[in-house]
Amino acid sequence: MNEPIMSVANVGKQFGGLIALKGITADFKEGQITAIIGPNGAGKSTFFNILSGALKPSSGTLKFRGADMAGVPQHDYVHRGIARSYQITNIFPNLAVLENVRVAAQAFRSRMNIWTNRGVYEDIEEKASATLAAVGLSGRAGTLAKFLAHGQQRALEIAIALVADPALLLLDEPTAGMGPEETREMVALIEKLAADRTILLVEHKMKMILGLSDRVIVLHHGELLADGTPEEIRANGEVRRVYLGQNDGYA
Numbered sequence: 001m002n003e004p005i006m007s008v009a010n011v012g013k014q015f016g017g018l019i020a021l022k023g024i025t026a027d028f029k030e031g032q033i034t035a036i037i038g039p040n041g042a043g044k045s046t047f048f049n050i051l052s053g054a055l056k057p058s059s060g061t062l063k064f065r066g067a068d069m070a071g072v073p074q075h076d077y078v079h080r081g082i083a084r085s086y087q088i089t090n091i092f093p094n095l096a097v098l099e100n101v102r103v104a105a106q107a108f109r110s111r112m113n114i115w116t117n118r119g120v121y122e123d124i125e126e127k128a129s130a131t132l133a134a135v136g137l138s139g140r141a142g143t144l145a146k147f148l149a150h151g152q153q154r155a156l157e158i159a160i161a162l163v164a165d166p167a168l169l170l171l172d173e174p175t176a177g178m179g180p181e182e183t184r185e186m187v188a189l190i191e192k193l194a195a196d197r198t199i200l201l202v203e204h205k206m207k208m209i210l211g212l213s214d215r216v217i218v219l220h221h222g223e224l225l226a227d228g229t230p231e232e233i234r235a236n237g238e239v240r241r242v243y244l245g246q247n248d249g250y251a
């Protein structure tokens with residue numbers, strides 16, 4: 001359980017003259033919830049995009065289950081077991097909730113196998129229903145996605161990522177724009193999903209992160225400022241200094 005599922009070594013990213021990430025080295029342990037946090041502009045999104053294959057690093061290496069990902073195109077990440085959710089809504093608003101998941105399941109399956117038959121379609125239906133149940137949306141299966149509450153839309157996006165049965169699920173600010181109640185529900189969902197897979201998330205809400213995560217990585221000015229358990233991060237004076245004055249409930 002404690003082998004790294006993903007590891008980065010000396011990862012850097014430059015955008016023209018701007019250094020967004022500098023020499024990040026970290027291992028992500030199988031079965032853990034790891035949060036990436038840091039103040040605005042710290043490099044969180046850049047790091048997340050590198051981990052999910054959306055960006056290639058300018059330097060350093062990214063390995064998934066020991067395999068170097070340098071030459072792997074992003075669309076192959078999902079077939080290797082890495083799926084991500086998006087901060088920007090990725091759902092079809094005028095399709096029913098179940099249809100959204102079914103389309104995603106079908107797209108995933110048809111890329112895996114061009115030969116489709118009735119049995120496969122039944123599998124897809126079952127997969128879509130089971131995935132919806134996993135995120136607690138079975139009761140809204142027939143509702144058009146646009147009529148879901150914000151928190152339920154975010155859960156639907158996670159369902160879309162889950163149809164690939166990823167071993168590693170990357171969540172981009174899963175509680176963005178949520179109030180306390182929706183945040184609590186999303187935290188409960190993440191904890192439930194973490195029973196079967198490794199989760200890595202980017203977040204802003206420090207207090208929530210310290211309660212949810214097994215491990216926290218703090219970025220600051222593109223560098224790794226701290227990497228440890230929530231207790232270690234809470235006790236870290238440098239992290240406190242960086243967050244001082246930010247009214248996000250760090251306590």
Ligand SMILES: Nc1ncnc2c1ncn2[C@@H]1O[C@H](COP(=O)(O)OP(=O)(O)OP(=O)(O)O)[C@@H](O)[C@H]1O
Nearest residue numbers: 015018019020038039040041042043044045046047
């Ligand atoms: N595509 C890009 N082109 C040029 N500069 C970029 C690009 N993406 C990010 N940057 C810069 O890289 C730095 C890190 O940005 P990044 O978005 O990774 O930080 P962040 O920690 O996610 O910030 P936020 O919390 O505000 O989303 C910033 O200075 C940003 O302006």
